[in-house]
Amino acid sequence: MDLNTVEAVVTPRRRDEVWPLGPDDAVLAGGTWLFSAPQPHLRRLVDVTGLGWPSITVSNNEIELSATCTLTELSALSTQLTRSRTDWPAAPLFHQCCTALLASYKIWSTATVGGNICLSFPAGAMISLTSALDGELVVWRPDGGDYRLPVTDFVTGSSANVLDLGDVLRSVHLPASALRARTAYRKIAPSPLGRSGVVVIGRRDAAEDGGRFVLSVTAATVRPFVFEFASVPSSAELVEARDTIPDDAWTDDAHGDPDWRRAMTLLLAEQVRAELS
Numbered sequence: 237m238d239l240n241t242v243e244a245v246v247t248p249r250r251r252d253e254v255w256p257l258g259p260d261d262a263v264l265a266g267g268t269w270l271f272s273a274p275q276p277h278l279r280r281l282v283d284v285t286g287l288g289w290p291s292i293t294v295s296n297n298e299i300e301l302s303a304t305c306t307l308t309e310l311s312a313l314s315t316q317l318t319r320s321r322t323d324w325p326a327a328p329l330f331h332q333c334c335t336a337l338l339a340s341y342k343i344w345s346t347a348t349v350g351g352n353i354c355l356s357f358p359a360g361a362m363i364s365l366t367s368a369l370d371g372e373l374v375v376w377r378p379d380g381g382d383y384r385l386p387v388t389d390f391v392t393g394s395s396a397n398v399l400d401l402g403d404v405l406r407s408v409h410l411p412a413s414a415l416r417a418r419t420a421y422r423k424i425a426p427s428p429l430g431r432s433g434v435v436v437i438g439r440r441d442a443a444e445d446g447g448r449f450v451l452s453v454t455a456a457t458v459r460p461f462v463f464e465f466a467s468v469p470s471s472a473e474l475v476e477a478r479d480t481i482p483d484d485a486w487t488d489d490a491h492g493d494p495d496w497r498r499a500m501t502l503l504l505a506e507q508v509r510a511e512l513s
C-alpha cells in the first residue's frame with residue numbers, strides 16, 4: 237500500500253550516512269511488512285539495501301548472513317551447501333525454515349533475514365533458524381559502535397526486541413559447530429497454508445563438538461526457547477524442559493490457542509528426538 241505520510245526515502249551508500257534515525261524514521265529492507273500496513277507515524281524511510289552488504293559469506297568457521305540477505309538467497313544456500321560442504325549436515329535447515337514463512341516467490345525474493353528478525357513476530361521463521369543454530373547478531377549503534385548478542389537474547393517478546401532507537405541489525409553469525417550437527421525440523425499450523433503455530437527444531441551436535449542435543453521452540457512461544465542436553469534426552473526430560481516455559485510465554489493469537497501449542501510442542505519434540513536418536 238502507499239505510505240502517504242512518508243516524505244522521503246533515502247538510500248545510504250556508507251555506514252556514516254545511515255544516521256540520524258529518529259522516531260519518525262524507519263529502516264527499510266525488503267519492505268514486505270512495512271508496505272503491508274498503514275504506518276501513519278513515519279515520515280522517512282532509510283533503505284539499507286543500498287549499503288552493498290554481501291548477502292552470504294561462508295568460511296570454515298561460520299556462515300555470516302547479512303541482514304539484507306533475502307529468503308530466496310537463503311533457501312538456495314541449502315542446495316549449494318549440500319554440494320560444497322558435505323561436512324555440514326545442517327544445510328537443509330535453511331530451506332526448511334524459509335518454508336515456514338508461507339509466501340509467494342515475490343515475497344521470498346524481497347523479504348530479508350534482518351527484517352524478519354527485527355519484526356520479532358513469534359512466527360519469525362528466521363528467528364527459528366538462527367536460534368536453532370546458535371546464531372549471534374551484530375547490531376550497529378548510532379554512535380558508530382557495535383554490539384553482539386545471541387538471537388535468543390535479542391527477541392524479548394511478541395514484536396519486542398532489544399533494539400534501541402537508531403540501532404541497525406547488520407548481520408547474523410552461525411558457527412560451524414552448529415552446521416556440523418544433524419538437525420530435525422517440524423512445523424505445524426492450523427491450516428495447510430497458515431502461519432506457523434509451532435516450530436520445533438532439534439540439533440544433535442557431532443561427537444567432535446561435544447555431542448549435545450539442542451531443542452529450539454519458536455512460534456509456539458512469544459520468544460525463542462532453547463534447551464540443551466548433554467545427549468539425547470529421555471521423554472521425561474523433554475516434558476520437564478517444556479514445563480519450564482512460563483504460562484504467559486505461550487503465544488495466544490488467531491493462529492492457535494496456548495493449550496494447543498503447548499501440547500503440539502511436546503508431540504513435535506518427541507518426533508524430533510526419535511529422528512535424531
Ligand SMILES: Cc1cc2nc3c(=O)[nH]c(=O)nc-3n(C[C@H](O)[C@H](O)[C@H](O)COP(=O)(O)OP(=O)(O)OC[C@H]3O[C@@H](n4cnc5c(N)ncnc54)[C@H](O)[C@@H]3O)c2cc1C
Nearest residue numbers: 263265266267268269270347348350351352354359360405
Ligand atoms: C504473504 C506474507 C507472509 C508473511 N509471513 C510471515 C511469517 O510467517 N512470519 C513472519 O515473521 N513474518 C511474515 N511476514 C511478514 C514479513 O514480510 C516478513 O517477516 C519479512 O521477512 C520482513 O522482511 P522485510 O525485509 O520485508 O522487512 P521490512 O518490511 O523492510 O521491515 C520490517 C521491520 O523491520 C525493520 N528492519 C528491517 N531491517 C532492519 C535492520 N537491518 N535493522 C533494524 N531494523 C530493521 C523495519 O524498520 C520494519 O520495522 C509475511 C508477509 C507476507 C506479505
